[in-house]
Amino acid sequence: MQHQPRHLGTLSVDYYQSSSKRGMRSNLISQHRSANMTGSNLIPVVDLDSWTGGSATSRKRIASEISDACRRLGFVYVTHHGVAADLLEEAFSWSRRLFDLPLAKKMLAPHPPGPSVHRGYSWPGLEKVSQTVYTDGEEDKQAADRKTPDVKESYEVGSEDLLQQPNVWLPEDVLPGFREFTTKFYWRCFDVAKELLRAIALGIGLDDEDFFLRFHSGVNNQLRLLHYPPVEAERLANNEVARMPAHSDWGTITLLFQDGSGGLQVEDPSQLGHFVNAMPMTDALIMNVGDLLMRWSNDYLKSTLHRVALPPPSQDIEVKPPITASRYSIPYFVAPDPTAVIECLSACVDKENPPRYPLITQEEYGKMRARGQYL
Ligand SMILES: O=C(O)CCC(=O)C(=O)O
Numbered sequence: 001m002q003h004q005p006r007h008l009g010t011l012s013v014d015y016y017q018s019s020s021k022r023g024m025r026s027n028l029i030s031q032h033r034s035a036n037m038t039g040s041n042l043i044p045v046v047d048l049d050s051w052t053g054g055s056a057t058s059r060k061r062i063a064s065e066i067s068d069a070c071r072r073l074g075f076v077y078v079t080h081h082g083v084a085a086d087l088l089e090e091a092f093s094w095s096r097r098l099f100d101l102p103l104a105k106k107m108l109a110p111h112p113p114g115p116s117v118h119r120g121y122s123w124p125g126l127e128k129v130s131q132t133v134y135t136d137g138e139e140d141k142q143a144a145d146r147k148t149p150d151v152k153e154s155y156e157v158g159s160e161d162l163l164q165q166p167n168v169w170l171p172e173d174v175l176p177g178f179r180e181f182t183t184k185f186y187w188r189c190f191d192v193a194k195e196l197l198r199a200i201a202l203g204i205g206l207d208d209e210d211f212f213l214r215f216h217s218g219v220n221n222q223l224r225l226l227h228y229p230p231v232e233a234e235r236l237a238n239n240e241v242a243r244m245p246a247h248s249d250w251g252t253i254t255l256l257f258q259d260g261s262g263g264l265q266v267e268d269p270s271q272l273g274h275f276v277n278a279m280p281m282t283d284a285l286i287m288n289v290g291d292l293l294m295r296w297s298n299d300y301l302k303s304t305l306h307r308v309a310l311p312p313p314s315q316d317i318e319v320k321p322p323i324t325a326s327r328y329s330i331p332y333f334v335a336p337d338p339t340a341v342i343e344c345l346s347a348c349v350d351k352e353n354p355p356r357y358p359l360i361t362q363e364e365y366g367k368m369r370a371r372g373q374y375l
């Protein structure tokens with residue numbers, strides 16, 4: 001679904017051209033213009049309409065379309081995904097109400113300190129996304145790498161059944177109904193994710209369509225409400241501030257719902273370092289492959305770098321000085337259960353492609369990755 005952009009302020013091309021760092025901005029303009037504004041044509045669209053209850057032939061076709069996209073790019077738009085438009089509208093509305101609360105109220109559900117799985121409210125600047133995995137003794141390097149704060153705030157919800165990672169809720173009277181809604185939405189997203197995991201299994205040639213489901217009870221997923229406040233476009237373009245720098249996701253797959261603001265960009269695998277816009281597309285979610293599925297598939301499926309950057313310029317409204325619109329998105333990260341043992345799939349292993357990774361449990365893998373994310 002597409003949420004209409006709320007133009008609190010929009011970038012103008014003039015703004016870039018009149019600025020001192022002309023060269024850099026011209027590049028930005030051509031990069032934005034070269035991207036297809038209705039969704040990059042790099043990212044395929046797959047319609048799930050005839051998946052549930054569909055014939056074996058149409059299921060097979062959809063499964064190969066999805067797995068092809070996961071293999072080539074790691075990103076795919078999915079339509080008729082099964083999250084009703086009004087439910088999604090409601091989710092964005094809860095998100096706006098949450099982030100509109102005064103900071104002191106949001107801080108009643110603070111993210112726990114340290115590199116734990118994310119829960120509760122993360123305030124602007126807390127998280128500094130980086131792609132580096134640090135080993136013990138590299139703390140200085142880690143601190144130096146993180147000068148640029150992420151201008152975003154988020155609220156993360158896990159399942160109530162993951163006892164080692166309890167949720168951090170606001171007191172009920174601060175936002176009555178929030179806990180009930182987000183819990184319901186969490187499980188609705190998992191229903192959708194299960195179908196996508198089935199399609200991937202079928203598409204990569206596993207005999208058992210439910211293979212991945214046996215490792216995913218749903219308890220280890222994470223629903224994330226994200227708000228990127230308005231920010232001066234120039235500071236964003238200059239990397240003085242970041243919305244979300246390039247990273248890959250850690251889990252199996254991620255489902256992403258975004259509003260109409262734009263700014264999500266995906267690295268083009270045929271031109272590393274070149275990012276294309278993954279524009280909001282009406283009624284579509286974006287699914288991407290996470291690092292653990294890439295590892296599981298012996299690198300057959302791709303976990304691709306993506307980031308949230310300056311949205312493409314819009315000529316509609318010019319506001320000076322240009323400020324980007326507020327942006328809301330809702331990723332849903334799907335991960336195997338903590339004890340799941342991830343071993344390169346035999347369907348993705350042959351003489352030319354021997355297993356590239358040793359066994360690892362999800363829990364071990366998660367700990368290794370979490371150290372890079374929070375100070
Ligand atoms: O906000 C977005 O569109 C992307 C968020 C994302 O990539 C993440 O949270 O990992």
Ligand SMILES: [Fe+2]
Binds near residue numbers: 247248249306
């Ligand atoms: Fe991501």
